[in-house]
Amino acid sequence: MSIVFDSFSDWIQQLPKWRGWLQLSPARPYMHAEEAYDIQYGLTAPEVGEGQGLCALLQTHRVDTTGPALEIGCGSGYLTYGLARHYPGPDLLITDPSPAFLRLTQRQFDGASDFAACRHYAVLNADDLHLLPTGMFSVIALRSTLHHILKVDDFIAACARILRPSGALIMGAEPCESGYLLMAAVAQSIPNALKAAGVDMLPAWTERLNDFTDTVKFCCLRDIEKATAEDKHFFSPHQLAGLGAAHGLQLQFFPTASFRDFAPPYIHSFHCFSNSFLIYLQYCMSFPVDFMTLIRVHLKDQLRFIDECHRSHPGPDITGVFLFKKLPS
Ligand SMILES: C[S@@+](CC[C@H](N)C(=O)[O-])C[C@H]1O[C@@H](n2cnc3c(N)ncnc32)[C@H](O)[C@@H]1O
Numbered sequence: 001m002s003i004v005f006d007s008f009s010d011w012i013q014q015l016p017k018w019r020g021w022l023q024l025s026p027a028r029p030y031m032h033a034e035e036a037y038d039i040q041y042g043l044t045a046p047e048v049g050e051g052q053g054l055c056a057l058l059q060t061h062r063v064d065t066t067g068p069a070l071e072i073g074c075g076s077g078y079l080t081y082g083l084a085r086h087y088p089g090p091d092l093l094i095t096d097p098s099p100a101f102l103r104l105t106q107r108q109f110d111g112a113s114d115f116a117a118c119r120h121y122a123v124l125n126a127d128d129l130h131l132l133p134t135g136m137f138s139v140i141a142l143r144s145t146l147h148h149i150l151k152v153d154d155f156i157a158a159c160a161r162i163l164r165p166s167g168a169l170i171m172g173a174e175p176c177e178s179g180y181l182l183m184a185a186v187a188q189s190i191p192n193a194l195k196a197a198g199v200d201m202l203p204a205w206t207e208r209l210n211d212f213t214d215t216v217k218f219c220c221l222r223d224i225e226k227a228t229a230e231d232k233h234f235f236s237p238h239q240l241a242g243l244g245a246a247h248g249l250q251l252q253f254f255p256t257a258s259f260r261d262f263a264p265p266y267i268h269s270f271h272c273f274s275n276s277f278l279i280y281l282q283y284c285m286s287f288p289v290d291f292m293t294l295i296r297v298h299l300k301d302q303l304r305f306i307d308e309c310h311r312s313h314p315g316p317d318i319t320g321v322f323l324f325k326k327l328p329s
Pocket of ligand 1: 079
């Protein structure tokens, strides 16, 4: 049962504070070093396009943006910066369970001005959305965060409750089950492909490969306990569409899209399966460079086959943008 507040400012004014941030949940560090996050992805400057593209998508789909927006799992601020610059509503509540991530995001705004929305920061774990007032937010935005949230059904139901009619839950860079399973199946054939070429797997390569395929299997499974894992789930658009529909949220799915595809210069950032597969193994799964060189040569035919099957339409779905619009009451 949630208490009703007349306004966003009335609500945040009575919240407890911790280290200068609003506190809705106990702080919880990320399972990997937060300070190394941007380095791993080669990020050196604030990113505007992701948040700008998200806001363009909201406008195109006539989402109500007159109320506050909530970002969940801001991380180092990859989505936040552009969102703060382009969100037309009055307030942006930027949240993460990790204090180190909140600090990194806040630091992005040092010395910067000219932001429309007023920024607020809170320690928030998405499992605690029951603490947020009903009908408070116009927009709930996530990037690469849903797959960390334990109870996805409860999360979608809670988002539907705290959204205003004609508002939206919008999520990008979430892993899609079919695309990841295909990546793992191709990856499992690497040792045989190398063996056929007379190359023995090094123990370090086997360790990285097993880490990847074990993670894929873990995230696909739906009958195991996942509370203590950082990466938990993969999704399918039809599964999420069903969950949304059960709570009055209508899903539009944009396969293989990133938020920034909807901002100038409107370039689709997904090129093809092989490109995404190779980038993922190298940068997200830290496959060594010498291993990657061999994979590029000896998996060429398999990868080309998959690219050819999708030569005139986007796919396979490794990721995409999920826009859930709350139906008007
Ligand atoms: C892969 S990072 C993505 C960060 C950022 N959104 C981006 O796109 O770079 C996942 C983020 O989700 C946050 N997170 C993990 N579990 C969460 C939870 N249960 N509730 C809210 N955020 C969570 C992490 O602290 C981290 O900031």
